[in-house]
Amino acid sequence: MNIKPSNFRAHLPSLPKSKTGIVGLDEITDGGLPKGRPTLICGAAGCGKTLFSIEFLVHGALEYNEPGVFIAFEEKAEELAVNVSSLGFDLKQLQQDKMIRLDHVHIERGEIEETGEYDLDGLFIRLGYAIDSIGAKRVVLDTIESLFSGLNNQAIIRAELRRLFGWLKEKEVTTIITGEKGEGTLTRHGLEEYVSDCVILLDHRVSNKISTRLLRIVKYRGSEHGTNEYPFLIDNDGIWVLPVTSLTLSHDVSTExxxxxxxxxxxxxxxxxxxxxxxxxxxxxxxxxxxxxxxxxxxxxxxxxxxxxxxxxxxxxxxxxxxxxxxxxxxxxxxxxxxxxxxxxxxxxxxxxxxxxxxxxxxxxxxxxxxxxxxxxxxxxxxxxxxxxxxxxxxxxxxxxxxxxxxxxxxxxxxxxxxxxxxxxxxxxxxxxxxxxxxxxxxxxxxxxxxxxxxxxxxxxxxxxxxxxxxxxxxxVFLGPEGVLTGSARKAQQLLEETGEAIRGHALSRKDREIERKRVVLESKIASLKEEFESIQEELNKTYIEDQLKQEVMEKSRREIEKNRGGDN
Amino acid sequence: MSQKKISEDDWNLDNEKRQYVLRLFVTGASLNSRRAVVNLKDICEKYIKDDYSLEIIDVYQQKHIAEREQLLALPLLIKSHPLPEKRMIGDMSDTEKVLKGLGISI
Structure with missing residues (x-):
């Protein structure tokens, strides 16, 4: 068998994901939350769970054309709309456009008498009706743990929650469930038992009176994800996570x-x-x-x-x-x-x-x-x-x-x-x-x-x-015998050097003149010697020419004589 | 399982005539629902015979009312008269609790 892992891998279906639209989170999670499955978001009070889930819905509605249902167990729908309007989210408009549906589930302890076996069909029906009425692809249950405070029979609630998450998976809606952090556990009532696909922990740490918000993906079944604690901001634009821990040292460099x-x-x-x-x-x-x-x-x-x-x-x-x-x-x-x-x-x-x-x-x-x-x-x-x-x-x-x-x-x-x-x-x-x-x-x-x-x-x-x-x-700076000179000492040294330069310059010009004079003297000497040489040369030339002339004349006269002798014959 | 529908006028009439105004929300023919209907009817016939009006509503038939009525756990019994309004959930098998909820002392 010769299977190349890389080729083999390409044929495997990858986990479909649903983008959150929250800056940075989609990078950390490699594409968003698991599509069609529940994700648990847990954290202490005030750590941004509700905001996180609202953003998930609003981005879904505005950017990915996925309508969403928000079931609020804690806040009333109107309160919620006011709370998020500061972030520029117009929930009212989105509700009118049938992109988001808000439903507030009111639970109050002691109001309800339990007279035997019951189930949470009421919630199922409400949720199902809300989902079907706008064709929702995203659902938020915030905070479903309130059920535990409103109803006494924990066994029923647990069984019903298990059924609920199964039912949501069947409906193929991407769900966010929020849960309050418990002592030593992720959530107070152990919701993490039911949601096994993706768990995100939000933290709000205060040290030295200064707060830092942190986000960590505790688990993400079937997907790669960053495992660090990522700090995040909540400001006018909502949540902002940045994966700032990539220490790969592989960036481009410039020679500019x-x-x-x-x-x-x-x-x-x-x-x-x-x-x-x-x-x-x-x-x-x-x-x-x-x-x-x-x-x-x-x-x-x-x-x-x-x-x-x-x-x-x-x-x-x-x-x-x-x-x-x-x-x-x-x-x-x-x-x-x-x-x-x-x-x-x-x-x-x-x-x-x-x-x-x-x-x-x-x-x-x-x-x-x-x-x-x-x-x-x-x-x-x-x-x-x-x-x-x-x-x-x-x-x-x-x-x-x-x-x-x-x-x-x-x-x-x-x-x-x-x-x-x-x-x-x-x-x-x-x-x-x-x-x-x-x-x-x-x-x-x-x-x-x-x-x-x-x-x-x-x-x-x-x-x-x-x-x-x-x-x-x-x-x-000037390095003098006393060390580095700066400030006025440097200026003084500078002046000193300038003076020295002037003096040196003066000395130089004197020497130059001296040399010039010497040169003139030497040059005149050379000229007289040259003339002397020329007169000697002329003298020598004169005798040489005379000799030559003499010789020519002698030759001429010799031939004359020879000619004359011949004539006599 | 009988289902009784009453109009607005009947309602007011009933209010004057009868002391107990009860609405029971059920989900079709589920086990809990069937038990709740039987148990509740038994209790009513036994303790407040002819002194009540009972409306049984199948939420599956009218899903939109779930939100309006703040339904969560079912079956749910709402006693809207006499005041105070009282909500009870479950299959009504705990007679004592149902009676307490209805405000009937034996």
Missing amino acids: KISSGIPALNKMLGGEGFFRGSSILVSGTAGTGKTSIAGCFANETCMNGERCIYFAFEESSRQIIRNMQSINIDLQQHVESGLLRFFASRPTLNGLEMHLLAINKMVIEFNPSVIVLDPITNLITVGTPSEVKSVLIRLIDFLQSRQVTVMFTALSLNDTVNEQTDESISSLVDAWMLVRDIEFNGERNRGFYVMKSRGMKHSNQVREFVISDEGLNMVD
Whole structure:
């Protein structure tokens, strides 16, 4: 037998799925909830179960043309409609359009006397009628556990629930059943026993007074799924889950460069700037101009017509705009033209995971080519360094997959350069720049150097980082016998060198004149020697010509004589 | 199983004439439903003979009323008169509880 597993697999039917339309969830579940089967959503009170199920129905109705029935055991239909209208879901309209049907099942303990055997046919009939009346493909039972508080005979309820889920499967409707989390069990009454296809757990964790919402797929029979806890957001657009834990390190890389906005810095980085899609860390002590570097980078990006988001965790956007104006960088114009977006919030606004989600969401919506996080050190206040690191890893990963260049600024607290600084993310970033104070000669100046820059030749020199009215610049520092010179010491040294240069220049010109004179003397000497040589040559030539003439005359006379003798014969 | 239908006028008449106004919701001829009808009739004939009106409604025939009447567990007996309204579920085999629900003390 020679069966290739891959070929073999292709012939197998895959589990049909029903898309939830909830951002991110369909990716985690590899396509949605199991179609035609019940899914259990459990979690503590207020963790978003009802919202989750409503979204499932609304997206089904609006996007996938699948009508849905919502059976509410807890909230009245009108209350529900009001509660979700804040998310922009018009349940009333959807009900009129026969896309959604709401039914509130009222159960109150003690109201009903039990006089013997009974069943839940009433519920079956109601549900069946609701499903058939609009041709529903999706059903939500929220929270069916209320049955246990309204009726006494648990044996009957359990038997009926088993029958109900079987019946729903027969009807081929995709069902969400919500259940309240119990002590040590997923649901208070063990609903997970009946729903074996897919179980999703929602959690709402509060640590350090800051809440984080998490989603985990506990089980999903017959399907691949992400097994992590995924943080999710509930905001104006409803639920937003992001599978931000893919750490495959397989994203594309770019060789394109992106300017830092500081020409001298570009030069330090080999001429053109950072790689597009890389991550840059600017760290330094307080007041060393980290925000200015970041602002400059944002400005340059917008100048090139690209988009940028500036996440500020320390200052408000107005503050940053005003402060950047003082160094001749106008960020306001970019905000107005829509290229630059500020997002200023205190880190304590959200948990870390929520920040990550919010950043991801904004990046997806705005699609910038550069984002700035200023500063990441403040995030420590809402998480431990290891948590911050984990979040940043995922953030960098996400941004690199989208080719977004990110600049982090980080505050280092001590003045000594610590190689393990800054949430120990220095190993994650592609380029690391350090601004540090140099205290010397009664002044505090800024020293700037590139600690690392992956994949490019970069300067190993310390520069002085100068912030002036005109903007930012990196100036060469002077290395004197007393060490690195910056600030006024550098200026003094510069003056000194200029003076020296003038003196040297003077000396040089004197020597030049001397040489010129010597040259003139030598040249005249050469001329006289040449003339001497010519006269000698002429003399020599003269005797030579005379000799020749003499010889010619002698020859001539000899022939004359011979001729005369012959004539005599 | 007999089914008795009463019009609005009859209803008012009955209200004056008869003390107990009962409605029993059943699901066709299921075991529980049949038992409930038999048991309830027995109880009524025994304790409140000629002093009641009983309407038996098959929910399968009128599915839309399930939502209106907030039906859940069946069979369901609603006593709407005398007040307070009382709801009882089950096959009415527990005579004591049915009587308690109807407000009849033996």
